[in-house]
Amino acid sequence: MQLTLEFGGGLELLCQSVKIHKVNVDLQAGKEKLTMRDLLSWVRTNLIKERPEMFMKGESVRPGVLVLINDCDWELSGQLDTTLVEKDVIVFISTLHGG
Amino acid sequence: MAEVEPKQKKASGRQCCICNQRRAVLKRPKTLEQICRECFYAVFEDEIHRVIVDNQLFKPGERIAIGASGGKDSTVLAYVLSELNRRHKYGLDLFLLSVDEGITGYRDDSLETVKRNEIQYGLPLKVVSYKDLYGWTMDEIVKMIGLKNNCTFCGVFRRQALDRGAALLKVDKLVTGHNADDIAETVLLNILRGDIARLSRCTSITTGEDGPIPRCKPFKYTYEKEIVMYAYFKRLDYFSTECIYSPNAYRGFAREFIKDLERIRPRAILDIIKSGEDFRISTSTKMPEQGTCERCGYISSQKWCKACVLLEGLNRGLPKLGIGRSRGLNGHKKDIEQINQMNNIQSKPCGSLDF
Numbered sequence A: 001m002q003l004t005l006e007f008g009g010g011l012e013l014l015c016q017s018v019k020i021h022k023v024n025v026d027l028q029a030g031k032e033k034l035t036m037r038d039l040l041s042w043v044r045t046n047l048i049k050e051r052p053e054m055f056m057k058g059e060s061v062r063p064g065v066l067v068l069i070n071d072c073d074w075e076l077s078g079q080l081d082t083t084l085v086e087k088d089v090i091v092f093i094s095t096l097h098g099g
Numbered sequence B: 001m002a003e004v005e006p007k008q009k010k011a012s013g014r015q016c017c018i019c020n021q022r023r024a025v026l027k028r029p030k031t032l033e034q035i036c037r038e039c040f041y042a043v044f045e046d047e048i049h050r051v052i053v054d055n056q057l058f059k060p061g062e063r064i065a066i067g068a069s070g071g072k073d074s075t076v077l078a079y080v081l082s083e084l085n086r087r088h089k090y091g092l093d094l095f096l097l098s099v100d101e102g103i104t105g106y107r108d109d110s111l112e113t114v115k116r117n118e119i120q121y122g123l124p125l126k127v128v129s130y131k132d133l134y135g136w137t138m139d140e141i142v143k144m145i146g147l148k149n150n151c152t153f154c155g156v157f158r159r160q161a162l163d164r165g166a167a168l169l170k171v172d173k174l175v176t177g178h179n180a181d182d183i184a185e186t187v188l189l190n191i192l193r194g195d196i197a198r199l200s201r202c203t204s205i206t207t208g209e210d211g212p213i214p215r216c217k218p219f220k221y222t223y224e225k226e227i228v229m230y231a232y233f234k235r236l237d238y239f240s241t242e243c244i245y246s247p248n249a250y251r252g253f254a255r256e257f258i259k260d261l262e263r264i265r266p267r268a269i270l271d272i273i274k275s276g277e278d279f280r281i282s283t284s285t286k287m288p289e290q291g292t293c294e295r296c297g298y299i300s301s302q303k304w305c306k307a308c309v310l311l312e313g314l315n316r317g318l319p320k321l322g323i324g325r326s327r328g329l330n331g332h333k334k335d336i337e338q339i340n341q342m343n344n345i346q347s348k349p350c351g352s353l354d355f
């Protein structure tokens, strides 16, 4: 599944200072849909190169990291349980930096 | 025909609960309302306007400096304030005021952001630097003292630098971008430290009315989440790299705790601020009497102001002077205590503005 991931607010520093990543994420064997929960674990394994604790806490993002799916707050779409579809754009922004 | 529109499809379920027309894009932490982008802009700006009016933060004709770090809070503040000033005819002369601490790769980059803001928002910018004011950059200070106590210098020097910059601009007030999350965090820290005197004071929307230049916080009730969402949707240009000299771990834990609480119950942030406000101490905790520093003329309750004590240490090669338990130059133990307190109330790490 093709997705666009964008990291901002300082999170890009965790993935080699690249803000926008066009990625291809495969469905896990035996599953017919991809959820945000799956995507986060994929991101942690494949994109985050350092300090993963700045990005995640438990199986979700660290509190203070905002998530938008197609420019819509993920708190409106079920957060971890949101089902992703082809060409979705997911933005992660840290609110924890600077002022 | 297989060409589905995922964006529309997923969105169709949720409508804005204010206008009932457009799709909701944001869940407000304050009210848990689901609202669309246009309604979000409107309520976000209106609430700040209300805070400004209800608290009589400004008078027509005043000159106001916006403490600008290039970060999200002060960038959004500069944008919203110039917008509201136009829309509601506050009649204010607005300026951007930045402090250049002299931190290579951090402050020089964020200052570029402020310079772009100067052009984008049409606000005149004044930069005051540690090098000019004190003869030392933060880089040089850190080289001398190491990473351990540098936030003491940062906090003391920045506070004074902003006051001096404000005096140069001849402004009536200084506004800072401290948001509700910041204030809740400071309330918590003051409780954890048993600093009851500062506890009720740290929630005041305006402080320093007895000092050289009053400071106020129009974002006192504005959630960090909404500030960042606003900046994102408006594509505002801000700088978001953590200062390389920010080892304030204690504050970091308080921050994390607040964010954890917010996830479970977003209203917790406003409730913590409320608690701080309601802590009115009955005992008259005496605040030190204000005089002026014998050396530089800045307000000080002691012979020398904190910046001068720290500077003297640096210049004499005794950088520990004025920090921790070491003896003060004036020989007054009180001095040291004050500086320790100063260190304690220091708000966010370097790169952001403190109270």
Ligand SMILES: [Zn+2]
Residues within 6 Å of the ligand: B016, B017, B018, B019, B020, B021, B022, B035, B036, B037, B038, B039, B040
């Ligand atoms: Zn609406």
Ligand SMILES: [Zn+2]
Residues within 6 Å of the ligand: B150, B151, B152, B154, B155, B245, B246, B349, B350, B351
């Ligand atoms: Zn600092």
Ligand SMILES: [Zn+2]
Residues within 6 Å of the ligand: B293, B294, B295, B296, B297, B298, B304, B305, B306, B307, B308
């Ligand atoms: Zn002085």
